Amino acid sequence: xxxxxLQDVADHAAVSKSTVSQYLNGRYTYMxxxxxxxxxxxxxxxxxxxxxxxxxxxxxxxxxxxxxMANILHRVSTQTSRAIEDFCHxxxxxxxxxxxxxxxxxxxxxxxxxxxxxxDGFIIYPTASNEEMYKSLLDEKxxxxxxxxxxxxxxxxxxxxxxEEAMDWAIEHLKNQGNESIAYISSPLTISPRTERYDGFLxxxxxxxxTIQQDLIYTDKLSDSTSFLxxxxxxxxxxxxxxxxxxxxxxxxxxxxxKTFKGxxxxxxxxxxxxxxxxxxxxPSITTVEQPAFEMGTKAAELLxxxxxxxxxxxxxxxxxxxxxxxxxxxxxxxxxxx
Amino acid sequence: xxxxxLQDVADHAAVSKSTVSQYLNGRYTYMxxxxxxxxxxxxxxxxxxxxxxxxxxxxxxxxxxxxxMANILHRVSTQTSRAIEDFCHxxxxxxxxxxxxxxxxxxxxxxxxxxxxxxDGFIIYPTASNEEMYKSLLDEKxxxxxxxxxxxxxxxxxxxxxxEEAMDWAIEHLKNQGNESIAYISSPLTISPRTERYDGFLxxxxxxxxTIQQDLIYTDKLSDSTSFLxxxxxxxxxxxxxxxxxxxxxxxxxxxxxKTFKGxxxxxxxxxxxxxxxxxxxxPSITTVEQPAFEMGTKAAELLxxxxxxxxxxxxxxxxxxxxxxxxxxxxxxxxxxx
DNA sequence: CTGTTAGCGCCTTCAA
DNA sequence: TTGAAGGCGCTAACAG
Numbered sequence: 001x002x003x004x005x006l007q008d009v010a011d012h013a014a015v016s017k018s019t020v021s022q023y024l025n026g027r028y029t030y031m032x033x034x035x036x037x038x039x040x041x042x043x044x045x046x047x048x049x050x051x052x053x054x055x056x057x058x059x060x061x062x063x064x065x066x067x068x069m070a071n072i073l074h075r076v077s078t079q080t081s082r083a084i085e086d087f088c089h090x091x092x093x094x095x096x097x098x099x100x101x102x103x104x105x106x107x108x109x110x111x112x113x114x115x116x117x118x119x120d121g122f123i124i125y126p127t128a129s130n131e132e133m134y135k136s137l138l139d140e141k142x143x144x145x146x147x148x149x150x151x152x153x154x155x156x157x158x159x160x161x162x163x164e165e166a167m168d169w170a171i172e173h174l175k176n177q178g179n180e181s182i183a184y185i186s187s188p189l190t191i192s193p194r195t196e197r198y199d200g201f202l203x204x205x206x207x208x209x210x211t212i213q214q215d216l217i218y219t220d221k222l223s224d225s226t227s228f229l230x231x232x233x234x235x236x237x238x239x240x241x242x243x244x245x246x247x248x249x250x251x252x253x254x255x256x257x258x259k260t261f262k263g264x265x266x267x268x269x270x271x272x273x274x275x276x277x278x279x280x281x282x283x284p285s286i287t288t289v290e291q292p293a294f295e296m297g298t299k300a301a302e303l304l305x306x307x308x309x310x311x312x313x314x315x316x317x318x319x320x321x322x323x324x325x326x327x328x329x330x331x332x333x334x335x336x337x338x339x
Numbered sequence: 340x341x342x343x344x345l346q347d348v349a350d351h352a353a354v355s356k357s358t359v360s361q362y363l364n365g366r367y368t369y370m371x372x373x374x375x376x377x378x379x380x381x382x383x384x385x386x387x388x389x390x391x392x393x394x395x396x397x398x399x400x401x402x403x404x405x406x407x408m409a410n411i412l413h414r415v416s417t418q419t420s421r422a423i424e425d426f427c428h429x430x431x432x433x434x435x436x437x438x439x440x441x442x443x444x445x446x447x448x449x450x451x452x453x454x455x456x457x458x459d460g461f462i463i464y465p466t467a468s469n470e471e472m473y474k475s476l477l478d479e480k481x482x483x484x485x486x487x488x489x490x491x492x493x494x495x496x497x498x499x500x501x502x503e504e505a506m507d508w509a510i511e512h513l514k515n516q517g518n519e520s521i522a523y524i525s526s527p528l529t530i531s532p533r534t535e536r537y538d539g540f541l542x543x544x545x546x547x548x549x550t551i552q553q554d555l556i557y558t559d560k561l562s563d564s565t566s567f568l569x570x571x572x573x574x575x576x577x578x579x580x581x582x583x584x585x586x587x588x589x590x591x592x593x594x595x596x597x598k599t600f601k602g603x604x605x606x607x608x609x610x611x612x613x614x615x616x617x618x619x620x621x622x623p624s625i626t627t628v629e630q631p632a633f634e635m636g637t638k639a640a641e642l643l644x645x646x647x648x649x650x651x652x653x654x655x656x657x658x659x660x661x662x663x664x665x666x667x668x669x670x671x672x673x674x675x676x677x678x
Numbered sequence: 679c680t681g682t683t684a685g686c687g688c689c690t691t692c693a694a
Numbered sequence: 695t696t697g698a699a700g701g702c703g704c705t706a707a708c709a710g
Contacts, residue, residue: 049451049454049455050455051396051455051457052455052456052457053392053395053396053401053456053457054396056392057390057392057393057396062392064435064456071421072411072417072420072421072424073417073418073421075616078411078412078417079412081411081436082410082411082412082438085411085436085437085438086438089437094435094437094452094453094456095435095436096403096433096434096435096436097420097424097434097435097436098424098428098433099421099424099425112388113433114433115388116388116389116390116391117391117392117403117433118390118391118392251617254617254620255619255620258619258620263622276616276617277414277615277616277617278590278593278615278616278617278621280594280597281593281594281597281621282617282620282621282622283602283621283622
């Protein structure tokens with residue numbers, strides 16, 4: 001079954017290719033009612049479907065964008081990508097999703113491939129070490145939006161959670177609930193959300209007059225965190241609370257507590273960044289700082305498509321868009337849950 | 340900054356376009372060492388990047404596949420899509436992800452758009468009512484693979500969990516733990532996994548000599564399930580166990596139990612289809628039937644790309660691929676957890 | 679109001 | 695071993 005082309009339709013309707021093309025692109029202005037009808041019918045009977053590739057070649061526009069994220073398996077990424085897809089679909093764009101796993105080589109490779117595919121723009125969760133690549137994208141006038149992480153000194157719209165602010169609320173809440181010594185667990189401080197949260201933790205602790213205890217702080221590979229947990233959760237050391245910098249770093253904590261204490265001790269508060277699915281159903285339910293993932297994804301797509309449609313990056317007064325976190329206060333951090 | 344084309348490279352290297360094209364496609368066989376080197380250098384200095392769109396137009400191949408799923412927010416879909424993406428990336432393919440939300444109109448629209456974009460094949464979570472569309476895909480020789488749901492009477496490779504088998508294991512396990520009266524909750528029986536599980540439930544109950552109590556069975560919109568839950572979880576009615584047909588239908592159950600009993604009563608077993616994130620950390624931890632999502636995604640991609648590469652659907656002896664579920668036995672279904 | 683023409687950037691015979 | 699020419703399917707002037 002051969003593909004039917006514009007030419008076929010033109011033949012069938014006894015008009016020329018360009019007339020059909022006009023019709024397809026809604027340039028009816030000067031078209032005879034009869035021609036129009038004939039074309040319409042030919043299209044229907046031949047089951048003609050335009051070839052978007054050919055059109056793209058001509059128009060230098062693919063109505064496709066590339067999204068390069070760290071890992072779709074992360075809940076936040078999933079939600080963000082869904083929001084992006086929804087927005088794009090509404091605007092007639094398609095989304096090619098790539099998982100770079102925070103590997104800058106892989107990221108680079110993906111960007112190259114997507115450029116070859118002539119995508120109209122990029123939404124990227126930038127890795128730490130690919131500034132060159134990003135700069136070249138800018139040089140080539142590719143519309144780009146960054147999500148979740150900041151890359152300093154590039155005029156690229158960037159959307160992130162306002163980490164310091166959210167951290168401050170978290171600390172304040174913990175303090176209000178009577179927690180004095182607060183432990184902190186995070187993956188290595190390689191990307192901006194982690195450093196921002198960590199810095200925010202330190203400064204907020206200070207601001208609230210709480211003592212920062214270095215031996216209650218862990219910022220290294222989670223797979224090696226057991227001895228840290230063992231140390232801080234031993235008699236005499238027990239912190240009042242533990243603050244986890246994202247949903248992944250919560251896992252070893254819960255794991256350890258479950259194994260060692262058959263649950264969360266009454267006198268321990270838990271709070272984590274990132275919303276956890278079914279957090280309400282934990283015992284105790286877990287207090288979280290939730291990112292507005294849908295909002296952020298939608299906004300990212302909107303900014304990108306804006307750039308694409310006004311072809312070229314428009315100058316923005318501010319390239320940074322901070323989003324407010326939401327503190328979901330649940331049992332795990334409430335004083336009254338524990339006396 | 341104009342895009343540099345094959346022509347530019349040819350000019351720069353003082354050869355013709357076709358020679359450069361040869362070079363790009365690895366047809367070195369008869370190429371002079373010097374020409375080769377000149378081309379190499381020109382490409383480098385001009386930073387030439389081939390235009391995949393132009394190539395696609397000529398070759399009628401986009402190395403892009405379309406994936407149409409119900410909803411990426413579902414954990415299983417996320418995992419499957421990640422597996423698909425990984426496999427495709429390894430094979431040099433790109434993935435366009437679409438969320439049809441089990442809406443056959445939306446699905447149709449997506450398929451049309453992806454056809455226009457000339458994707459090389461489809462992986463689809465078919466909705467109930469789009470047989471026409473699927474048939475036309477087959478007629479047009481599009482490689483297609485179905486995931487998770489069966490559409491009868493179409494020769495399309497289909498991958499699903501072996502629902503009846505998994506259900507049988509679940510029932511057997513529950514029975515072994517001393518559960519006699521088992522409640523069942525499911526969304527409306529619109530797609531094959533739901534009907535298969537439901538049918539499996541009925542027949543397995545029978546086979547194990549357990550009484551099926553109609554008033555303990557709910558197969559309707561989850562948003563309306565409260566009165567059902569209220570009824571079965573009232574004194575005198577309480578079932579020994581409740582079996583949830585997927586992760587979504589577990590939510591109202593946990594929700595109700597949490598609100599009403601401040602947790603899961605000692606004497607109630609819970610078992611759900613679909614793995615639940617952090618299920619181990621629930622109190623009690625939840626017993627689940629896990630789908631091998633990665634395996635299924637990988638296999639789906641493999642089957643599809645196989646079809647694409649051997650262009651045209653190859654005849655298979657059997658178009659059905661059943662995958663074994665994994666029963667993750669945790670506290671929520673263990674007798675000893677409760678006496 | 680409609681047809682002719684000339685590409686978009688690349689690949690692919692076929693000659694040279 | 696390399697080049698010239700034609701065409702993939704569509705769009706966009708410019709004529710007519």
